[in-house]
Amino acid sequence: MDNLLYGRRLTKGELPIGFVVDDRIEISPSVTIGDRMIRCHRCNSMTAKNIASLPNNQFFCPNCMELGRVSTLTNLYHVPEPNDFNADTHPLTWDGQLSALQLNCAQKVDECMRDKKRHLLWAVTGAGKTEMLFTAIANSIARGERIALASPRVDVCLELYPRLQQAFAEQKICLLHGRQTESYEYRQLTICTTHQLLRFYHAFDNLIIDEVDAFPYASNPQLYFAASQAVKPQGGCLYLTATPGENLMAMVRKKELSISYLPLRYHGHLLPEIKLKLVPSWRRQLGNKKLPGSLIQTLKQRLKNKRRFLLFVPHVADLSSVKEGLERQLKINVTTVHAVDEKRLEKVQKMRDHEIDFLVTTSILERGVTFPEIDVFVIGADDAVFSTAALVQIAGRAGRSVSRPTGDVIYWISSFANNVSDACAQIRFVNRKGRKLQH
Amino acid sequence: MNCLLCGTQIEIDFNLRELVLPMKIKKRSICHQCDQEFERLGGIRCDGCGRSQKSIDLCEDCQKWEHQVGFVINNRSAFEYNDAMHEYMKQYKFTGDYRLRSVFTTEFEKLISKQQPDVIVPIPINKSTWQTRGFNQVTGITSNLRLIEALETINGSKETRQSKKNRAERMSSKQPFKLSGDVEITKKISHQRALIVDDVYTTGRTIYYAANLLLTLSPMSISSVTLAR
Numbered sequence: 001m002d003n004l005l006y007g008r009r010l011t012k013g014e015l016p017i018g019f020v021v022d023d024r025i026e027i028s029p030s031v032t033i034g035d036r037m038i039r040c041h042r043c044n045s046m047t048a049k050n051i052a053s054l055p056n057n058q059f060f061c062p063n064c065m066e067l068g069r070v071s072t073l074t075n076l077y078h079v080p081e082p083n084d085f086n087a088d089t090h091p092l093t094w095d096g097q098l099s100a101l102q103l104n105c106a107q108k109v110d111e112c113m114r115d116k117k118r119h120l121l122w123a124v125t126g127a128g129k130t131e132m133l134f135t136a137i138a139n140s141i142a143r144g145e146r147i148a149l150a151s152p153r154v155d156v157c158l159e160l161y162p163r164l165q166q167a168f169a170e171q172k173i174c175l176l177h178g179r180q181t182e183s184y185e186y187r188q189l190t191i192c193t194t195h196q197l198l199r200f201y202h203a204f205d206n207l208i209i210d211e212v213d214a215f216p217y218a219s220n221p222q223l224y225f226a227a228s229q230a231v232k233p234q235g236g237c238l239y240l241t242a243t244p245g246e247n248l249m250a251m252v253r254k255k256e257l258s259i260s261y262l263p264l265r266y267h268g269h270l271l272p273e274i275k276l277k278l279v280p281s282w283r284r285q286l287g288n289k290k291l292p293g294s295l296i297q298t299l300k301q302r303l304k305n306k307r308r309f310l311l312f313v314p315h316v317a318d319l320s321s322v323k324e325g326l327e328r329q330l331k332i333n334v335t336t337v338h339a340v341d342e343k344r345l346e347k348v349q350k351m352r353d354h355e356i357d358f359l360v361t362t363s364i365l366e367r368g369v370t371f372p373e374i375d376v377f378v379i380g381a382d383d384a385v386f387s388t389a390a391l392v393q394i395a396g397r398a399g400r401s402v403s404r405p406t407g408d409v410i411y412w413i414s415s416f417a418n419n420v421s422d423a424c425a426q427i428r429f430v431n432r433k434g435r436k437l438q439h
Numbered sequence: 440m441n442c443l444l445c446g447t448q449i450e451i452d453f454n455l456r457e458l459v460l461p462m463k464i465k466k467r468s469i470c471h472q473c474d475q476e477f478e479r480l481g482g483i484r485c486d487g488c489g490r491s492q493k494s495i496d497l498c499e500d501c502q503k504w505e506h507q508v509g510f511v512i513n514n515r516s517a518f519e520y521n522d523a524m525h526e527y528m529k530q531y532k533f534t535g536d537y538r539l540r541s542v543f544t545t546e547f548e549k550l551i552s553k554q555q556p557d558v559i560v561p562i563p564i565n566k567s568t569w570q571t572r573g574f575n576q577v578t579g580i581t582s583n584l585r586l587i588e589a590l591e592t593i594n595g596s597k598e599t600r601q602s603k604k605n606r607a608e609r610m611s612s613k614q615p616f617k618l619s620g621d622v623e624i625t626k627k628i629s630h631q632r633a634l635i636v637d638d639v640y641t642t643g644r645t646i647y648y649a650a651n652l653l654l655t656l657s658p659m660s661i662s663s664v665t666l667a668r
Binding site: 013053054055058060065068069071073 | 534535537538571574575
């Protein structure tokens, strides 16, 4: 019970009933009141007084309510991180092999974490990022440091947890996310969503953030703040991404962040480049339940050659008309998936088991899923729902296996929008770097 | 403006009148989809508690009340207490998102004024709730009306929340309120049409306790309005 507050900042409601507040505990107000705005000390957001007001001249922060409300009625309780661990000098139980390229990067990561630097690792999709972290994490644990591995997405955390638990069999890892029921435990290695970092304060010697570019972290200044304050003032922060956004690149240009690249996939091949096909009137055609001729031709060919593929559409509402059009024009059964589909996992599993040859999907399958030997098609890639990062991630679904390290990536667009051209440029950029390494 | 419940951008379809005439545009705080989740009560209902049923005769529960306390309170509620309302209450009351108070204000206040009350008495919350939640959920919703706070909670009477009890436990709970010590306030009730407002009508226990107390002030009539039931 003692270590519950080590390196964390909690409200009274989050503490167990009967928790004794002794003099080691630092108590600070959670909201400060300004002239027109109030500032929340947990998420650092400013809110206009009229929005944040409670009766009797009290105020609350409406921006971090999912963690439980903080207000002028509550205080934050904190105990400075003491690093109270029995450090294991050889915690790594993983015996896999890294490729020469990965090894190079792993050393770089290790150096950064040793020197507590702020670093960005730009590794393409399917580069094997997680494995490259193992030695660095092991060395950090051996030094007795507290480490967190955070990601904006719950599914990424849930996928990382068993992999790390396997690689560090003797270590107990704490997994934190919004949907869980298990309680918090004080551990040397924590895996959590970036939202959970708001509960930490100067806790970690090293923080690793995976998939920094993913929603909601990318566009959320609150979570940037969460990350920056969860780390100790002299602590290090490592960002991992396949598609760095403008914010991160600006930090690199300002030299606030060092950067290293891993532009080749684990099998040593380049990323497949995006081919574009202009079909200005596809939406109108879709209204008549027809899909562009070039798309139909391409799909026919894939079906004939038994090549599996994913077809992405911009909106859930498009799924039914695309399905109808395909079924009419190709005379085949079409399976669609979207985020709130009840049979989503089942359908994805069917695709994995080769029971079906293709899926029509929204951007939920943009990251975190691997089907070997597939082609990737997007219709309406210029739609605003696809961010540059999403388009690069989608392209990264192709060519992930050694058996077929290339694949076709074709985007049907109605106009040359910025997101599409930026995505193409990003892939060309890493491929240029990759080619240099190949030779 | 984003929807206070689901966070998506609210789309407003202006009609011709709104576009052409210099009139005030109604501000929406939740989006159309979320709004449709809430079920408005109407049609034929029990003359007592206001639940939807086939006739306007007293429902079984109200007959029990009549038997037990000797009168039946005329209650009207604006919404069915369905999943959406449950979520709303959770977010508003228990998480404490005070911004949500304005979501139903217009509709709720309309329902209240339909009853043509002279004095409106809100159900109070106890001291410890004031310290944690920081607001009374009932007075939050009815911010534009003049309320007479004639009731107070008895200290320490409410150890567990109503919403955490089952029906039997609720029915056997003790009187949680007392009349306000301020004579000026209690004087205002006598020979007036008094209306009790609360957020949720579940068993009626709370409202009947409140009504019992107010009856001692000899009002002309007592009825009640709740946001949901």
